[in-house]
Amino acid sequence: MSAKLKDRIATGVIVAFSLLIIAILLGMLGYILVRGLSHISWDFLTSVPETIRAGGGIGPQLFNSLYLLVLTLIITIPLGIGAGIYMAEYAKGGRLTAAVRLVVEVLSSFPSIVVGLFGLLLIVNTFNFGFSVLSGALVLTIFNMPLMVRVTEQAFRNVPKEQKEAGLAMGLSHWKIITSILFPVALPAIITGTILAAGRIFGEAAALLFTAGMTTPRLDFTDWNPMSLNSPINPMRPAETLSVHIWKVNSEGIAPDAAEIAAGASAVLVLMVLIFNLLARWVGRLLYRKFTSIK
Amino acid sequence: MKAKQETPLLFRKHRAEEWIGRIYTTFCVTLLIVVIFSIVYFVASKGVSTFAVNGISLSEFLFGTEWLPDNNQFGALPFIFGSFITSLLAAVIASPLSVCAALFMTEIMPSWGKKVLQPVVELLAGIPSVVYGFIGLSVLVPFLRDIFPGQGIGVAAGSLVLSIMILPTITSIATDALGSLPRNLKEASYGLGATRWQTIAGVVLPTVMPSVLTGVVLGMARAFGEALAVQMVIGNAPHIPRSLFESASTLTSVITLNMSNTVMGSAQNNALWSMALILLFMTFVFVFVVRLLERRAKI
Numbered sequence: 326m327s328a329k330l331k332d333r334i335a336t337g338v339i340v341a342f343s344l345l346i347i348a349i350l351l352g353m354l355g356y357i358l359v360r361g362l363s364h365i366s367w368d369f370l371t372s373v374p375e376t377i378r379a380g381g382g383i384g385p386q387l388f389n390s391l392y393l394l395v396l397t398l399i400i401t402i403p404l405g406i407g408a409g410i411y412m413a414e415y416a417k418g419g420r421l422t423a424a425v426r427l428v429v430e431v432l433s434s435f436p437s438i439v440v441g442l443f444g445l446l447l448i449v450n451t452f453n454f455g456f457s458v459l460s461g462a463l464v465l466t467i468f469n470m471p472l473m474v475r476v477t478e479q480a481f482r483n484v485p486k487e488q489k490e491a492g493l494a495m496g497l498s499h500w501k502i503i504t505s506i507l508f509p510v511a512l513p514a515i516i517t518g519t520i521l522a523a524g525r526i527f528g529e530a531a532a533l534l535f536t537a538g539m540t541t542p543r544l545d546f547t548d549w550n551p552m553s554l555n556s557p558i559n560p561m562r563p564a565e566t567l568s569v570h571i572w573k574v575n576s577e578g579i580a581p582d583a584a585e586i587a588a589g590a591s592a593v594l595v596l597m598v599l600i601f602n603l604l605a606r607w608v609g610r611l612l613y614r615k616f617t618s619i620k
Numbered sequence: 621m622k623a624k625q626e627t628p629l630l631f632r633k634h635r636a637e638e639w640i641g642r643i644y645t646t647f648c649v650t651l652l653i654v655v656i657f658s659i660v661y662f663v664a665s666k667g668v669s670t671f672a673v674n675g676i677s678l679s680e681f682l683f684g685t686e687w688l689p690d691n692n693q694f695g696a697l698p699f700i701f702g703s704f705i706t707s708l709l710a711a712v713i714a715s716p717l718s719v720c721a722a723l724f725m726t727e728i729m730p731s732w733g734k735k736v737l738q739p740v741v742e743l744l745a746g747i748p749s750v751v752y753g754f755i756g757l758s759v760l761v762p763f764l765r766d767i768f769p770g771q772g773i774g775v776a777a778g779s780l781v782l783s784i785m786i787l788p789t790i791t792s793i794a795t796d797a798l799g800s801l802p803r804n805l806k807e808a809s810y811g812l813g814a815t816r817w818q819t820i821a822g823v824v825l826p827t828v829m830p831s832v833l834t835g836v837v838l839g840m841a842r843a844f845g846e847a848l849a850v851q852m853v854i855g856n857a858p859h860i861p862r863s864l865f866e867s868a869s870t871l872t873s874v875i876t877l878n879m880s881n882t883v884m885g886s887a888q889n890n891a892l893w894s895m896a897l898i899l900l901f902m903t904f905v906f907v908f909v910v911r912l913l914e915r916r917a918k919i
Contacts, residue, residue: 332815339728342720343737349784350740353747353755407648415645425649428656431907434838435659436845436899438872442879443659446666450884467655474652498634500641521746528748531847531872535879571750572848575757584758591751598746 354595361592364585370593373543374570379582383590385541388557389458389564393537394526396462396560397469402519404466405473412474413481414503433471440467441532449536456563461537465526472525476518480511513612517605524601528594530568538563539573567594660900666890667897670694674887681894687858687874689888696895698860702870706775706850707843710782711790715836718787719825722794722832727820738795745788753852756781761853770865773855778870781849786839793835797828797917830917834910841906845899847872871895 372382412429416422444464454460484507492502540563545555554562565573567590574580574587670676676694684695721741725733756777765772801824809819825832855867856877875892882889 328815328818332817335817335820336728339720339723342717343724343733346717346721346744346787347737347740350744354743356755356759357751404648404651407645408652410641411645411649415642416649425653427907428653430910431903432652432656434841434845434903434907436847436872436903438845438847438875439663439896439899439903440659442875442893442896443662445879446662447658467659470652470655498637500637501634503641524746528746528750530748530750531876534876539880568748568750571754572852575750575754575852587754588758591754594748594751598748599743602743602746 357588357592357595360585360588361590361595364589365592369589374586375580377580379580381580381582381586383567383570383586383593385544385557386565386567386570386590387593388544389537389541390527390566390568392558393458393461393465393533393564393566394523396458397465397526398519398523400462400466401469401473401522405470406477406515408470409474409477410481410503412478414499414507429471429474432467433475437468437529437532438534440464441535443467444532445535455561456536456538456540457561458537458564459560461533461564461566462560464532464536465529468529468532469522469526472522473519476522477511477515480514480518481507483514484510513609516612517609520601520605520608524598524605527597527601528568530566530572533566533569534572537566537569539565539569541565663893663896663900666893667900668894670887670890670894674890676887676891681891685860689882689891692887694887694891696871696891696898698858699869699871699874699895700898701860702775702778702854702868703844703872705868706778706782706854706870707840709775709779710786710843711836711840713779713783714787714790714839715832717783718790718835718839719794719832721787721791722798723820723824725795726798727816727824741788741791744784745792749785749846749849750852752781752785753849756849756853764865768865770863771855771867772865773853773867774863774865775854775861775868776864778850778854778868779864781853782843782846785846785849786843789839789842790832790835793838794828794832797831797835798824801827830913834913834917837906837909837913841903841910844902844906845872847876851876871899 369382370387371384372380373384374386375381412422412425416425441464444460444467448454448460448463449456454463481503488506488510489502492506497505542555542562544557545553546557548556549558550556551558551560553559556562571587571590571594574583574590578586580586670681671678681694681696682700683697684693685697686693686695687698721737725737760780761772761777763772764770764774764777768776805823805827806819809823814822850870851873854870854873856869856873857867858869858874861868875895878888879892882892
């Protein structure tokens, strides 16, 4: 076989495999959307699930997912950005910094189920938070912190050195430089990273099985007192999220339309992730343009 | 006189700001360290009690093949085997595909690859694991049932689902490695009259191999720890499967299924915690291997 023929065959194989990957994604998206979208209606998105009869919806689960996402981001963003700033600005090279870097790496590769079990042991049982939205949010924070730290550190490191030096030359304190010069420039990258992380939080299920729980009390959307058990915004109530619901319907659902519900819920989940992805790109580009005046 | 008084004031303000910033960011980092130590401590203290409190020997747990909790037999080998075989197979399936995708994006058609394949890979990374499980259960399992003997569920279905899940991990790391390769390496090879494939096989791949392996190990780590998608398609029978199309279990799937059905502190529950400890231990092993490979990649 001549070298040219080999080259052609190899190129063919590489192109074929790449097309296969694209086909797999398109096939999966197509399958989910075709099967799921036909089941999605306003009623499906807002009504409560049924255990035995057909026609159940995913209203409470959808709300739980969004509420959990908001709560997680409120906890994660300040902590993650703080730790990221430390890594980018305060950490001096050396053993301690290397150790912290290792911690971030290990923490981000822990299996989600193990982090969930840790949450069950410490947050749910020892702290006695019970199966609750807050327990779920705290566990998701553990997950998401490493990601936020990396995003923030990278964003801060990518700020041109001259901007920092200009601040130093003006006699500003280091913290003032961080908050008023570096942070605004790093913000677009941080926001893009946060939105992508939000997509991951939205789809997470394994860690939530044992922390946010697999049930939802009957929610009363007219009750906005955070202390009442049926209030949707009570952070101490159990909350089954959309992805946990998909898992539950698939493995133990006995409703006659379980497969349709799972397909519909999966379609909603995938659409949300798509929206998060597009939003991240769009917002990132918009902010980048705004801050750098590049057209 | 006035100017003299202003300067210390400004300094004091600066110093206060500086301290607030330092204390706050140090607090955030300390929190990370506290969290990781408490995860290891709590999971380990529960996991060790299987052996310390319930008196099950370590060798029986690691190498016993009988999982009969009612009979007080806690052999976890079927689950350990299941976890290793599914993640290994997933890596074997996903690696060639990922490397080809990375080559496509960097060597063959960079413009088209960046525009189409890159977003595709990013989207694949973003799809939640339960959705993979659902598709596996409703498309892949019936498909395997029609073609091969058995019920369709099993190691084959689990590995295939996992391979698609870890594809983005390996692809993005391989693409980064290929992209950062110095141009002159390739140009030297082309200058000697080598074809593109000869350049890829003889120069490009050997140079980036440590980085690609890093991606493969990270992908395996993800596959090893993945719980719900695997649990949905693998069948969950507590024995070592004799074929790829026979129902099996992994460490994560047995934890997922049994954790809420067992009483905290019972021997069976503690055995589940020991499996979580194995998962934790393997995470450290994977991170260690990645570190070793990264050191190789630098040289």
